[in-house]
Amino acid sequence: MTQNLPALVTLLTVLLQFGTMWVVGHARGKYRIQAPAISGHPVFERAYRVQMNTLENTVMFLPTLWLAAHYGYVFWAGVAGLVWVLGRVWYAIAYLGDAGKRGGGYMVGMVGWAATLVMAALGLGRALLAG
Amino acid sequence: MTQNLPALVTLLTVLLQFGTMWVVGHARGKYRIQAPAISGHPVFERAYRVQMNTLENTVMFLPTLWLAAHYGYVFWAGVAGLVWVLGRVWYAIAYLGDAGKRGGGYMVGMVGWAATLVMAALGLGRALLAG
């Protein structure tokens, strides 16, 4: 289980990406936003920002998740990763309803990410000191 | 050959990214869209959407490609990855000419991606069951 936790988190992250992309496609159809436009209805614009912000955060998260796992923190990186996923799901759902409510999930995601960052930095620091 | 197929697919993916970025830069110059603007001419806007959509899909694809390879489906993940690359190249070329023609390549790309996702999920599921 433990050994596969970062892979599970990675798969959940990909499914989250897919979900946020699907919501954008759905809103594009429903509100008749013709591609390549990325504005035209508040619901579409919130969906698009959720997708982009999820993308931005994923590109910061997957590298630190796997660096932390690489340097030996497999279990705790996985746990922090699950926190990140939960925070990002909360963020996405809340933001889709009301941009003003995106803060809670964002902070939880940031805490999960920061934990993987600290583990990655600690592991790297130790490896550099060990020569 | 087989062993290096996911790496080949990854390299092709990076070159595709570079290609979509290059088209945006070219359109920015040709239609005199001053940075940081991301609108102003339909050709530029299509090029920009192609780049962004390629980026979004790459961030969903590379993790499932490598998870599938990690769990032993090296050859089939590579084959699915080649399908993904071909679909995304078709998508990019078709979309640049006419946004309405982006569907075919998109679907082919999705099929390739879905195959890597299924392999990654199968491999992870087996590893979790094996304890």
Place this chain on the structure above:
Amino acid sequence: MTQNLPALVTLLTVLLQFGTMWVVGHARGKYRIQAPAISGHPVFERAYRVQMNTLENTVMFLPTLWLAAHYGYVFWAGVAGLVWVLGRVWYAIAYLGDAGKRGGGYMVGMVGWAATLVMAALGLGRALLAG
């Protein structure tokens, strides 16, 4: 040290991402750009483009960095990666001040990236030839 250089570069890349995201959030607050809007003030728009361009380039860079390292160019991939990071930091700082000054850092980043790309392609080519 050498063995951990790609990891160090990856961590710096993540911190750069975080920095560009932080600048966008700060500009969003300072110029009162209500989410989900991504335009409304030139400083915000430059910050947003810096973040997005950094994201786009990171997704092209991390795969070639690690492919190059995987195929044995650990040290030189790390050195090229440091050049990339320096170029991208220069790009971000210059662009935030004046979009017209983004060229120098961009080119340095491209040189670093191109070096990792060449190493990745060379390593892959050799591996394919070796069967």
